[in-house]
Amino acid sequence: MGYLDSLLISIRTDDYFKYKIRDSLLLPNYSLEINLLKKNIQSIDSTIFRQELQAARLQSRLNLSIIQIEELKDYVEKSKIALEKSIFKKEINFIWEDYSIPSPKSIFSITFESLELNWKLFLIQIGMQKISAIISALILLVTFYLVISTLKKLKKDENETNEGGVFSRIRFLKKNPIIGVILGLTPLLLLLFEISYFAFMTFSLAAQVILASIIIFRNYEKLIFLKWAVGVIVFLFFTVSNLYWEIAYQERMYYLIGNLLILAVLVGIKTKFKSELVEETRLITWVRNLTVLFLVLATVANILGRFSLSKILSIAGISSFAYAVVLYFFVKVLTEIIFLMIEKQKNVDYITAYLNFQEIQRRLRNILVIVAIFIWVALLLQNLSLNKYILGSLTEFMDQERKLGDSTFTFGSLFLFAGLVYLSSLIANNVSYFISLNDQNISSAPQKKLGSSVLIIRLGILTVGFFIAATAAKIPLDKIAIVLGALSVGIGFGLQTIINNLVSGLILAFEKPIQIGDDIEVGNMTGKVKEVGIRASKILAYDGSEIVVPNGDLLSQSLINWTLSNKRRRVELIIGVAYDSDMKKVKELISEVLKNDKIMKFPEPKVHMQNFGDSSVDFRVLFWVESMDIYLDVRNEVMNNIFESFLENGVEIPFPKRDLYIKSLPELKKSQQEENKKSPEE
Structure with missing residues (x-):
């Protein structure tokens, strides 16, 4: 608009319009052009005026929308403050009293309206951050390909060798490669998104809990899965109710039944998630106990008519336990993914694979556990509606x-x-x-x-x-x-x-x-x-x-x-034979044994007569092996073959011998003298 205004002003003030026409024959044409230009300018002026009116109307609508948004924010903030002030106050009657629901809508209509609205917000969040979504999808696809191809290769190699190795160390990815990759990468991929709507995080967490259910079904006992399935059903109901835009007291009894059901499952559980590391088992147990505490407090608050407090504690309790299990699998599966990526090009035996897996798990565990605890605490504070208060207080203290x-x-x-x-x-x-x-x-x-x-x-x-x-x-x-x-x-x-x-x-x-x-x-x-x-x-x-x-x-x-420039190693043996042996034959037998594929041809093996010992003629045997790692095995094999060859060809390997000459035995001489002294009658 500003550009067009300046253009029109420059046209009006142009010196061209001040010129005088000397040739009268050109005057009609000049006048015609001037009139045509005036009409075009008037048309442009009217168009600009209409556009300015349209822009003013749009600006008015925008200002109205901003005012409505600000009013809505004020309403939400005031409602939040009012809820926080009244959270410990009695909102509804005690459980044993008769009561009527102060809500004109049914629980089903509230649920469907909330789901529809939050699903739209979820799609809006995805649409606002398409680049993050595309990057996440590409990372998942690449990881799918690498994991599945590596697992196929390792399984094929170990089936051919009939030995346990890398594949035997994989627990969750082996049965659930696609689900495992999603569960192992999603908590990290969520960090790529700037989460503007609570619905985005809620649907993401619910999807991760469902994927964890599939892993539990395929890797644990049926009894554990059934108890977990009960918890997942209650978790999904609590999650959906957490998306409600208005208070629905009709769900009070549902919350009470759900809390009691989860408490019965958690208190009755004897078999917990097991791990090679004691700290992980302790972590799951600690989260379980914390969940029981939250649900007990929620049940008491529900009975006493503190519905909002009961709802917050119920959602915080069941969500903290469910997502703690999800993060447990996140740590385990991501460790397996990294282990696979490292070991896929290595030919290792079972013991080496086991030691490598334990070391990688030990090194990565601390980092991944810190990340998991950070995510879990953030979600717990958000479910308790304490995240802004804690973050504000912490920021003020730190700054x-x-x-x-x-x-x-x-x-x-x-x-x-x-x-x-x-x-x-x-x-x-x-x-x-x-x-x-x-x-x-x-x-x-x-x-x-x-x-x-x-x-x-x-x-x-x-x-x-x-x-x-x-x-x-x-x-x-x-x-x-x-x-x-x-x-x-x-x-x-x-x-x-x-x-x-x-x-x-x-x-x-x-x-x-x-x-x-x-x-x-x-x-x-x-x-x-x-x-x-x-x-x-x-x-x-x-x-x-x-x-x-x-x-x-x-x-x-x-x-x-020994291995600065290469891994070759020279082996030296000292072999002794008897003096009456055929020395040429001995040398031939040793040289024949040294014709071994594991012994290097260059430098060629050497057999030298080394020394004339006290009881043997010593031969010095020298040969090279390709690797330091096998020289003991080759040395053992050569010595065994030399011994067997000597035994077959009658070559004696001497050993020290001593002859003992007995001149007299004092005790025997003394006993003979005593016998001679005895009388013949005796």
């Missing part, structure tokens, strides 16, 4: 400035700093672990390993995390530099050993004398490198023990790395 000397700080900045540093530490530790798993998988290709470079990656993550935490918490870096400078004096005197180990760790990272998975000897310690840390490294000894070696010792002591 309040406090003074310590001349410095000001807030608890929010301190917690943010500590949380980001802890998060960077978790990320660094888990990244190093998963890289070590990858290095173990490609142990035959040392050039592809990251090895001790993991230490640099860990230090990089920790350093970046520290600076991000300091920046996010608004901590001046110059003050951090002053503190570090002050600490350097104490570090120089009291922490020399620790600093030495830290610097040694950096040297190990850059020089790479050892890699994760290498077989090394340091002093009297022998084993496989499991982890190269910032201060110390871990060596997994061949007897299963884990040895923590300071990085300084790895550099100060003589270090033998």
Whole structure:
């Protein structure tokens, strides 16, 4: 509009209209053009005027809608305040008294109207965030494909080998791959959405509870499923009633029956969700007890006529228990998905798969449980209508400035700093672990390993995390530099050993004398490198023990790395034969045994006469094997074959012999003398 107005003004004031026509013959044409232009300008003016009127009408409607929305917000806020003030007051008669329902609508009409309205709001939420919905769908589809293809491959491989492995460690995905993926990813995918309507969250939670019911049906006993099914029916009814836009006292008896039914199921349950980890069983038990407490209080409030309070406690109780079970499966299934993605390219036996699964579960469990607890507490506070109050109070407490000397700080900045540093530490530790798993998988290709470079990656993550935490918490870096400078004096005197180990760790990272998975000897310690840390490294000894070696010792002591450039290993045997043996034949027999596919052809095996011993002629047998991992098995096989070959061909393997010559026995001589002294009569 503004552009058209300025254009018309520029046309009216154009100098073209001030020109004088000298040629009178052109005057009629000029006049005609001027009149035509005036008509067009008048038409444009009228069109602009109509558009301005239309815009004014739309603006008026918009203002009216904004006023109505504000009035509706005020009404909702006033109703909420009134409800909060009267929540502990008696709203309806006691349960034993006669009463009439103060509502003109039936419970069914209220239910259908609420469902219809909330379903529209749900679709509006999806339409408003199409990008988040598309991204979520793509993530689910890709994960479906990866999980199902991996499960088929693992099942086929283990059926061919008849050995348990990765597939045997999968519990929920094995029977329910599609449902498991949805249940394992949905709590995280919901974080992609900006939830504007309560209906969106309600329908999402109800869908997750239904999917969890299918997993329970396929993985647990029928009795457990039946009890869970009763709880799900009550949960769905409570969830639908929580969407009502008006109070319906008709549902009072339904709530009372539902509460008593769930209490009977929970109190009578003897078989709980079992887990290899005691903490998870305790968590389910604790949530169960909390649910019982909420439902008992809700039942008492219902009997005493506090209907709104009873409804809030009932919904909070049953929802907290149902979603705690959903989050339990979320932690389990997501752990299985990550385990599958890591192990799908590895050829591992049952024991290795079991150990890897336990370690991955241990590392991921803390992170996933923290996420699950956060989601569960947020939903519980929302169901109790305490989320805004708690969040407001917590925000006010965290953002309040406090003074310590001349410095000001807030608890929010301190917690943010500590949380980001802890998060960077978790990320660094888990990244190093998963890289070590990858290095173990490609142990035959040392050039592809990251090895001790993991230490640099860990230090990089920790350093970046520290600076991000300091920046996010608004901590001046110059003050951090002053503190570090002050600490350097104490570090120089009291922490020399620790600093030495830290610097040694950096040297190990850059020089790479050892890699994760290498077989090394340091002093009297022998084993496989499991982890190269910032201060110390871990060596997994061949007897299963884990040895923590300071990085300084790895550099100060003589270090033998059997697998620095390759995994080949030379095996040496000393074989002794009797002096009367045919030495040429012995050498031929040993050389024949060394013609083994597991023994390398180059360098070729050697058989040397080594030594003339006290009772044997010693032969030195040398041969190479391709991998350090099999040298003991090959050595055992070669020794057995040599022994059997010698036995078949009559070659004697001597052993120490001693001849004993008895000159006299004092006791025997003494007894003979006593017999000679006796009389003949005796």
